[in-house]
Amino acid sequence: MIIVRLIGGHSNQLFQYAAGRSLAEKHRTQLLLDTTWFKEAAEIDSPREYELGVYPLAAKTTKLKGLSVIDTRQPVGRKTTLLRRLHLGNDIWMHYEHGLGYNDDFFGLPDNTLLNGYWQNQRYFLGVRDDLLKELEPKTKPSTKNQKLIDRMNKTESVWMHIRRGDYVTSKIYNKYHGLKDTAYYKKGLETLIKKLPAERRKHIEIFVCSNDIPWCKKNMKFDFPVHFVENELGSDDMRVVKHCKHDVLANSSFSWWGAWLNDNPDKIVVAPKQWFNDKQANSEIEIVPPEWIRV
Numbered sequence: 001m002i003i004v005r006l007i008g009g010h011s012n013q014l015f016q017y018a019a020g021r022s023l024a025e026k027h028r029t030q031l032l033l034d035t036t037w038f039k040e041a042a043e044i045d046s047p048r049e050y051e052l053g054v055y056p057l058a059a060k061t062t063k064l065k066g067l068s069v070i071d072t073r074q075p076v077g078r079k080t081t082l083l084r085r086l087h088l089g090n091d092i093w094m095h096y097e098h099g100l101g102y103n104d105d106f107f108g109l110p111d112n113t114l115l116n117g118y119w120q121n122q123r124y125f126l127g128v129r130d131d132l133l134k135e136l137e138p139k140t141k142p143s144t145k146n147q148k149l150i151d152r153m154n155k156t157e158s159v160w161m162h163i164r165r166g167d168y169v170t171s172k173i174y175n176k177y178h179g180l181k182d183t184a185y186y187k188k189g190l191e192t193l194i195k196k197l198p199a200e201r202r203k204h205i206e207i208f209v210c211s212n213d214i215p216w217c218k219k220n221m222k223f224d225f226p227v228h229f230v231e232n233e234l235g236s237d238d239m240r241v242v243k244h245c246k247h248d249v250l251a252n253s254s255f256s257w258w259g260a261w262l263n264d265n266p267d268k269i270v271v272a273p274k275q276w277f278n279d280k281q282a283n284s285e286i287e288i289v290p291p292e293w294i295r296v
Contacts, residue, residue: 003032003064003092003114010051010235011254012118014136017052017059019106019119021135022128024059027111031059034114054138054236058131064114100285120254120288122261136262138240146241149208149230153244157204159193160245160260161186163211163221164253181251181273183220189249189271189296190223196269196294197247210242210259252276257288271296 004020006013017033024031035050050061095109097117106124109115125132142150152158163186194202210230211217218229232238235255242248243262247269250256260270270293277283289295 001030001032001092001112002027003034003062004059005034005037005064005114005116006050006052007037007048008118009048009254010239011258012120013050013052014258015119015254016115016117017057018125018128018132020115021058021132022125023106023109023113023115025128025131026107029111033057033059033061034064035061036063051235054140054234055136056139057135100282101287120257120286122290133262133264136239136258138236142237142240146230146232146237149228149241150244152206152228153208153241153246156206157197157201157247158206158208158245159190159225159247159249160208160210160242160263161190161221161249162242162251162253162256162259163209163213163217164251164256185273185296186221186249192294192296193247193249193269193271208242208245210238260293261290270294 002020002024004016006016008016020031020033033052038048038050053061092112092114093110094114094116097103097115097119098105100118100120102121102123106119141147164181190207194205197205206226206228207223208228208230209217209221214229214231221227230238230241232241239255239259239262242259243264245259245263246265246267248256248260248263248271250260250270250272252273252275256272260268260272263270270290272289272293272295274295275283276286276288
């Protein structure tokens with residue numbers, strides 16, 4: 001059994017699920033998703049909810065209200081306990097992610113491990129990519145509005161532009177740690193992408209903007225190409241649409257990352273921020289951007 005402690009928003013949860021899915025596949029064992037954190041998250045600056053229920057995942061959810069856990073940060077044999085209501089029959093080893101870079105010991109972790117971390121690196125789950133492409137398609141059909149956008153994306157040289165604002169603007173903590181990408185970044189990112197396209201395809205470019213602040217985007221983001229706005233209440237509905245764009249210009253956001261990663265266009269051009277975090281130490285450690293994506 002592999003257990004993943006889910007934390008954060010929709011796309012952080014995707015990273016954690018994907019890593020757990022990969023390790024569970026290695027051991028040919030069951031995967032559980034621990035949703036205990038979301039009760040605690042109601043009291044933080046940017047409250048979150050479990051958002052993966054819309055997907056046909058190869059996992060079950062649970063709340064770890066009772067489990068004997070061996071904390072790998074402690075000397076071997078010393079246990080920490082999260083009550084004792086859930087009886088699994090085996091000791092569970094809690095493994096904490098070491099920093100933001102790739103953990104070389106990940107695939108050496110044994111069965112009966114509880115993963116605690118963000119796991120923001122495709123190397124953890126590239127081996128199950130085909131499974132993830134299927135499992136991360138929502139169970140329901142897209143709305144008529146969204147299907148029209150998808151059809152338009154398929155017919156044009158579609159470029160998804162994700163503009164992350166929201167708590168990156170309103171929270172001093174998030175703003176300081178993550179940083180906000182300005183209009184100059186998006187202009188340069190689009191110019192970089194266009195230069196990579198053959199001349200005959202450039203005239204068919206259409207921009208599809210997705211953001212948690214669409215009114216701001218409509219007022220401030222101007223382009224010399226047709227522009228469409230992707231507007232849904234659920235992140236999963238936005239994701240199901242934008243992954244059909246042929247190319248991507250990303251924000252420094254896990255949602256951006258997944259929209260581009262789930263894009264299965266073999267000729268896709270992905271532009272990502274050179275500086276993913278505003279925090280210097282975090283930015284020096286992170287390995288989130290795949291090497292084939294262009295950094296601007």
